[in-house]
Amino acid sequence: MRKPSIPKRPSELALFVLARLVVAGAAALILVPLAFMLSASFMPASDIVSIPYRWIPDGFRWKNYLQALAGNDGSWLYARNVLNSLVVAGAVAATTVAISASVGYGFAKFRFRGRNLAFMAVMATMMIPFETVMVPLYLVVVRLGLQDSYLGLILPFMASAFGVFLMRQYLLGFPDDIVDAARIDGCSEWRIFRSVVLPSIGPASATLAVLAFRQQWDNLLWPLLVVQREEMKTIPAYIVKFAAEKSADEGAMMAVAVIASLPVFILFTTLSKYFLGGSAVFAAGKE
Amino acid sequence: MKRASGMEGKRARWGWVFVAPGLLFFSLFSWYPIVNAFVTSFTNRKLISLKAPKFVGLQNYVRVLSSEDFWNSARATAVFAVGAFVPLLLLSLLFAALIVSLRGWKRPAQMALYSPAVLSSVVAALIWLVVFDPRGLANQALNALFGTPGIDRRWLADATMAQISTIVVYVWKYVGYFTILFVTGMGKIPDAVNEAALIDGAGPFRRFFSITLPLIRPTTVLVSVMILIQCMKTFSTQYLFVQAGAPTGPIEVMTLAIYNTAMRDLAIGRASAMSMLLFAVMLLLSWLQLRASRGGEDAL
Structure with a gap:
């Protein structure tokens, strides 16, 4: 790699x-709205719309955060809704990794009749947009009586075709010799998967977990369908309700936004490799 | 020999054991619903109704395709998709080309551009909802830029402006994401190619148009289709803006229209017909992508 030196040619x-x-x-420019969210979250509403906007708040107005958590009606549901988001996104990340690893391992390391057909059938589901199947899925959840429950929120996202693809690709490069050696040592197939394969797919799991977590953290459409009770809502649905209320205070709105963003930003700064890499891998999977 | 095949058979069964839970999942939550949506789109099924749904043939499709509302939301989706596609593609290509030319600071630059993509769509829309306030930052910035104090551009009140506002939110949120994809694509070009061109005296423009652009063609095709497909699925920004009082018509994109048809009008048959039409357009796009990327391989 060349050292950064100032080039001489004019162009x-x-x-x-x-x-x-x-x-x-x-x-x-891209960071300005983020800075605005942070600075406005500490201001009274009258300062947020002052002309010109003063970027540094006069003082830290923690009241905005109290109001964000308490809600406009003082019901304190936001904390519960944040917890719901963590539970749902966390559970989806965990099940997606587990199921995708198992299925990907089966496709990568075993030969059986119908394997290619089954693999194609799984891959083809990547083409189906969620918007097309959301109504039938909703009816399934209603029939199972799972509205307003964690299971109802989690169920349709427990595995992903992209996850299967990612795990299979990753495990195709995993040496057969190690699996065979474990077999000769008398390990059961299940134990080989649990103690030999699973520990060695860390990076793929992290990428997939981050991707799945973010998708559910972001999900608005599905919770709008299956959740009616306020205490079972997740963050996006809470935000829409909070922002649409007439009495909503802009400072409190930005405090709501900051609270909603903290967990993913912590993930982003600690695991940025898997965020940025994940985007690229995801695109490669679609290639 | 016989023993070996017995072991093979045992191994094959284990293959099925590992694959089965996933296949069950995809059957129940992907294949069954898509078949169900297809069948339902030919019935008059209602969400809350005791009457058994009746087969009505193509009636839903006829009704949807001849309704003003459907074409209005098709137009809203097209305006949004094209309006976001052009700046997203051009800006992410430009940013990627410039970032690749940086030697240091590549990673912080990528992280800064990418950071809005980390936010939830609803949070992104919420920030801009406040920025688009009549006395908010958006008006202030434009008025300072053009020296026109006190003008309100009615970001969320005017029909055209509401469309522009949703596009602004989307471009802001995703430009970094697509920049990263282009940076990855450009990273695959061997350094030697560019260095040879540099020695031959090719300037930055020449290198971009004659080397970078042709070599990243597969990435460009992929990113273009990804942008279009993603834009057709946009929901959160429009939903939040409408709930917060923006005019519905100009930004009632297809997903929002499907949601309203199913959950407000309770007309599941009609909603299914709409969602099958959306699916058909997306399949067409994916097919075009596949064809284009195959064609790209042949050309190389």
Whole structure:
């Protein structure tokens, strides 16, 4: 790799300067609304719409966060809804990794009749948009009596075709010799999967877990369908209700947004490799 | 020999054991619902009704395709998809090309551009809801830029502006995501190719249009289709803006219309017909993508 040195040719110098200016400008512009969310979350509503906007709040107005958690009606449901989101997104991440690993392992390391057909059948489901099947899925959940329950929120997302694809690709590169050696040592198939295969798929699991967690953290449509009771709502549904109320205070709205974003931003800063890598892997899977 | 085949058979059964839970899942939650949606789209099924649904043939499709509302939401979806597609593709391509030319600071730049993609769609829409306030940042910034104090651009009140506002939210949220995909694609171009061109005296523009762009064609095709498919599935921003008082018509995209038809009008048969039409358009896009990417391989 060359060391960054200032180029001499005029066109290269222009690129050198322009690239830095444009990228820095774009990054700054993109970060402005995030900075706005943070600064406004500490301001009274009257300051948020003051002209010109003052970026540094006069003081830290924790009252916004209290109101965000208490809600406009003082029901304190937001904390419960955040917990619901954590439970649902966490459970979906865990089951997606577990089921995808098992199915991916079966497809990658075993030969059986109908394997290719089964694999194609799973891959084809990637083409089905959730919006097309949401009404039948809703009817299934109603028939099972699972409205307003965690299981109802989790059930349709417990496995993902992309996850199966990712795990299979990853395990195709896993040496057969290790599996065979374990077999010769008398390990049962189940134990081989649990103690030999599972521990070795860390990076793929992390990528998949992050992806699945984020998708459910973001999910609004499905909870709108299956949840009516306020205490079973997840964060996105709570936010819509909170923001639509006439008495909603802009400062409290931004506090709601900050609270909703903290967990994913903590994940992002600690696991950024899997976020950025995950996007690329996800795209590669669609290629 | 016989023993071996017996072991093979045992192994094969284990293969099924590992695969079975997944197959059961996909049958129940992907295959059954898509077949069900297809069948339901030919019935007059209602959400809350004691009467058994009747087969009505193509009536739902005829009714949907001849209704003003459907074409209105088809138009809203098309406006949104095209309006977001062009800036998303051009900006992410530009940012990626510039980021690749940076030697240091590549990763922080990518992380900064990507950070809005980390947020929930609803949170992104909520931030912009406040930014688009009549006295909010959006008006202030434009008025400072154009020297027009006190003008309200009616971001969420005017029909066209509401469409633009949803596009702004979307481009802001996803431009970093697609930039990363392009950076990954450009990373696969061997350094030697660019260095050879540099020695031959090719300038930055020449290198971009004659080397980078042709070589990342598969990525470009993939990203284009991903953007379009994602745009057709947009829901949260429009839903939040409508709930917060924006005019419904111009931003009632297809997903929102399906949701309203099923949950407000309780007309599941008609909602299924709409969702099958949406599915057909997306399948067409995916097919185009497959064809285009295959064609790309042949050309290389």
